[in-house]
Amino acid sequence: MSDSTNMEISTTEYATRAKKLLKLALNLRDIGAETDFDLPRIVVIGGQSAGKSSLVEAVTGIRVPRDSGTCTRCPMECNMNDSTGDWSCKISLRFVYDKDVALATPRVVDFGPPLTDKSDVEIALRKAQVAILNPHRSPETFLSMTNDELKYYRTDEAFEEGTEKFSHNTVRIDIYDATCAPLTFVDLPGLIQNEEGEVVNMVIDLATRQIQGNSLILVAVPMTDDMRNQKAMRLARDADPGKVRTIGVLTKPDAVGAGAIGSKEAWTAILEGRSDELRLGYYCVRLADDEERSMNLSRTETQDLARMFFQTTSPWNTIADRSRFGIPSLVKALSRHLTDLLDEILPTLKAQAQRKIDECRKELELLPAPLMHEPSAEILEMINKFCGELKEAVYGKGNFKLFIQQNQASYRAFKIKIRSTAPDFRPVENVSKCAAISDVEESDEIGAHNFTNATPYDLYGVRRVIKESIAWELPHNIPFDAKSRLILECLERWDAPAFECLSSVSTRLYSYLHEKNQEQFKRFPKLQAYIWQLIEAHFNSRHELSQQAVQVTLAMEKSPLYTQNHHYLDSVRDKWLSKYRERRKNPIPPPPPPVPVPAPSPAARRPAAFDHRLYPSSVGVAAHMEEEVSPLDEALSALARLGYRGLTETDLTRLSPPDSFEEELIVMADVRAYFQVAYKRIIDNLPLTIEHALNQSLANSLQFVLVDSLALGSADASARLKELVAEESSISMKRDALTTKIAKLKGILDEFTRFGV
Template sequence: MDLLRNRRKRATSVTSISQSSDGTSVPELPGSVSPPETWVEVDISTTDYARRRRELMEMMADLRSMGADALIDLPAVVVIGGQSAGKSSLVEAVSGINVPRDSGTCTRCPMECTMSSDATSWSCTITLRMGVVNNGREQKPTTVPFGRTITDRNEVEIWLRRAQTAILNPHVPSSSFHTKTVEELRNTKNTLKFSCNVVCVSIKDPNATELSFYDLPGLIQNEEADTVALVKGLAEHYTKKENTIILTTIPMSDDMENQQSMTLAREADPSVLTKPDTLGAGAINQRRRWVEIIEGCSEDHKLRHGFYCVRLPDDAERAQCLSRVESQRLAAEYFDTASPWKDVANRHRFGIPGFVSDISRLLIQLIEEALPRLREDVDRLLANCNRDLDALPLPFTNDPQIEVLERINAFCDVFKSVVNGSHEDKRLAQRNRALYAIFKSEIRGTAPDFRPFEEPEEYVPLDDIEGNMTLTKRAPGVSAIGIYDVRKIIKDAIGWELPNNVPYQAKVNLIAQFTKLWITPSERCLAAINDVLAEVISNLISIHFGRFRALEDYVGIQVDTCKSHAQKAVKTALDLETTPHYTQNTHYLQTIREKWLSHYRVVRSNPTQYKARNKTPEFEGLRNDTHSYVEAVPESTTCIYSESEVDDERTSCRYPEAVKEYPSPKLSKARKQCVREVVESFGSRGVLDYSGSKSVSGWNAARTSSLAAPCRPSSPVVTPEVKALVALAEAGYPNLKASDLSRLLPPDSFEEELVVMADVRAYYHVAYKRIIDHIPFTIEHGLHHALAKQLSQSLLGSLLTDVASGSNFSDRMKELVSEDASIVQKRVMLSTRKERLSDIRRRLMTFSNST
């Protein structure tokens, strides 16, 4: 039984039922109708399909030769079925040729059979359609003629065997199979088990009906899983299209529900037969049910275009080499005499002639309905193809040498402006500045943590005496160093020094503890800078060399060279900080040393205030040097003015009468002026406390009097430091500062250690200020500016050197500006598709104009 059905919901579904030749035992049903007399020697070339639409079928053949079926959904008839399903016999009955027959699977590639009546004699030509799909990439099919034109029907079978063997061995020249015998072909070890390439059979027969169909390999089950899936996938490739009419062949004695081909049909259209029926010997009820199906009376198996029943020659009749006319006569005689088929009123449902006529009309109807959609699809695909081609860069047409120079110069000019910050894109400079700020913070975190106590962990860190150098986070490698730690370092460094001489090596060892911590932040900073540079270079390359990747390689070499030089320069800069420890910024070094030494002395004299357990907001201000006593007053509770902001009114606020008149009238004029300068020096710091506090520093009371109105001129109180400095000035010790008061403290047994701490901490600040500038400058000049300066010359030099080593300068230049292979491949693919679509469109329009 053959089931023909259309995948489209609007199209028809047709089934052809194959009856065995033994019809002698078929019981009769009442009410049979006499068959018409026109069944014998019917000329199927006289059907309306052939007379009206010969040109239409020729157009479909032309479109397939152009590879249109890989781009658009061309209407087609596809014959599928299982092994031993009578598919080959049906193909022979329709086409009038003999196809290969073997035990098992004999069809291993699709066969496209096209029949035309536009001839005066019978002939057959075979071609191979190769490379419809090549590694998943679309490619215009290549049609390879196979052998000569066949004029003897008996030779078709052997030529079909040869053609299929050539398809299964694509790496062997097809001409080598032209002379092989059947035995040689059977003994050939094929490279492939199945193939999607097509054997195309073109039959010219004046008595034929214009028809085209695909005969697919029979569906298999008893093979390896991958082979079964391959054959099924090949069938699904053809049957999944909407404009495909599927003809499934199943013997009437088989159970349709168990047929794999019916499963495909069921997946394609829900109206396909779903309930299996079997036909055993003497199964009268089953025969009656088949009659109901053919007549369209079965509610379970209704199809729009019904079912067809055909009788195909058996082996004995095939051995007699009966003509097609004789085979049709025997089939007609069987259906006219055998019950229950002779009693079916619609005789058109039996035999090949009626089947071919109806299928022809159905296919023509499908083609005519699909033509407007085919034209729309081609126009849409052609528009998309043109759009994709327009999106690609234009093919290279300039002189290669000029093009190379222009692109290199443009790239180098833009990169130089980006490095200098004059380009509109400021991201390189801005991102690098942010990275340098992070680097500065990390270096700041390496400051030595000196705590001048016997148990340093029990005290708070002492940072920092300079407000603009506030320490926010220490590096992991920094540990607290107490007074005994410093003493041990001094002891370990003692050599042949005289007494009262601290070994210089002790300071060197302490300095090395923080300078060695600068390596990691420096390397991390350089790596981040390199990442930013790589991103910038990549963006510029995509703009200037995006199509010519060969030039990109030269840029990468120069960038890597400059990165290597910058890394060496950074290492050199860090090595400079290891030895010798030197600076000409002696004034700053001495000033900061004195501040830290004074600070350490004060801290040593007031240890309880720096206990970690006592670190409350009240003592948070005591982290600076002696100036903290007068400078730690919160801004909201003191009168703080810079010298430039002082006017008469504010001066009266800052200097109340009690202070102005503090020097004794008995002092000389010069001595009074000295005392006045002391007061002025405190006033210039903007500090006066009107809280009435008796505290030594005055800052604690100032914090607690935040609700008091500022600058109240009543009840002035002068801090003890001011009084001490005024008294010293009156005694003839002018120009003293609050930090000088620490010299009045009693001698400390750890004075040497405090001096070492102050020396090392002071040198850290000098080196810190130096390194946070030196490393960024080294990176900028060793990497960015060096690259910007050398890039153009280096690129051209490398190109000339490379080209000079070759044989042809012009060819090498062409290679350098050769496009990326993916772009070239895409342009070729789109151009090929455009050419195919244009040819297809012209063929469709030609047919439209002719009709």
């Protein structure tokens, strides 16, 4: 403790400070600060026969309820205030807990009018304790009850009807007396052993919880028993192993027999600090016995009797430190210790309160903000935001690019699949004698995916199709049906990749809508479910229309087979006809299947010696190449000498007889050219169809559908929308709890400010 322990409690400045701090602590408890902070207090505990009730009476000057067994079943807080007026007291009930759960807002209820006659206090306290044990009933119910009526609330029948056996809520009594020092303490039920196990455990649990933390533990110890038998002292030592918060009060010194020499020596050693040391020490008090209580002696008379006892009775009159004897010395020391502890602890609690406020505010920030407007306005705002972000995603505005980028990946995959349906014409009599012909242009555009999985056709295959298609055509006319049949064989294979592409994009859109719905409306589960029903129904409608649109797009490619892009068609036809003719002359066989190559032996891995005989010099090779002339050049030179100048390799082909498969080559070129035109068209048209029929159509119409479905003009709109935006009870309860806690903490800070702490 600080140097103030040497001050007299009657010192004006110190007394003023003590009263101020005690009043602050009392106000803090009234607003529920004890559920959040460890407020310093004095807690009185003791065994059933330790004289604890007599001790409380001696300190307070009032009568407290006494019965066999456990009489007190809740804490009783006594606040002593020195007053210049007549004696009075006020009883109130402080409800801080509901079945051991701290209330968000404690209640302090006045219990009856102030009392001015000490003889009325005992029965009033009995009534107040019963009211505390029956929080489900109005306290006024018990004000007019008699002592016999109150006894009913100690029966099993009353417990079955809801009366609590014990309570952590407090009966508070404020005493105003000109002869008392400022002091506050909490009296707990006496520790018992001869009750049912549940009751014994409840009393121990109540005491254990109350004496933790910053409590000063006042233990009543009867000198008629051995110190080692004191259950209360064992509890105190468990809660205060350093023995810095415990104060021992030795009671019943007048009951120690004259011949109990060993017992007197043991208690003398304890009082002198030679045994069972406590930092705050022990005090010895003589309390009124039953005869003296029946005489209704005044506090002064009782204290005079005690002082005379300690001055005349051995060995107590031989102990040097006289400040350890009597109620006045005990009260003076208790007030001093509590004041110093409050002076030390309360300023730190102010900083803790501010930290707790900051923590609560951070938790509040993590919760959704409460609705600031009418439900209809809030819902419209959420719908507008949802639909606005959907449009940005579909049209690629702002930072919402991913949705379009993913769709473009689907469209590229569609392009590759359509390209793989290209006709596979092999301009040879046997398809196995020629490899598939690649397109350099397509290779550059599609890369490694330039392949076709179509059924290959050789010249005889095309000829068979031509013959099967002949109707009333004149000779030397190739039936258009032959070309149409070969073209449609490719186009019919476009349905599957087209609807796969639509499925990929629609699945992505559905997932996006679901994710955004979860994100935007998650605060309000009912609204979220309602909005999702509308979105899903509208999506299904638009998806069905987009399927129809895709079907129309595919049908347009199949009938009629038409293009006005003649220039591109002709150029592609010429290119492929040239390719087929060239390959007809110089077929390139398919690559042989890979043959496993055995691993070389170690000897084979060694490099062979270089044999110059196998490799003529580069000079000799170059000279040989310069002398060699190709047969084509020789033929063109001979014709020039005969007077046919200016001829080229193409002119020489006219000397060859006509190809018997020329018609088939033309059909191959025509079909391949039209496929290229249609392919170029569909890989643009189908993605645009999906975008317009599904994505953009839904994005452009969804807001109207959602708003229209709310039926804002209906008679029940207000109640219906209010129900939709009813947030989860857990969120609102947490927000209310945090808001209430902040208000309580602010009240605590206000009390600190008001008292200048």
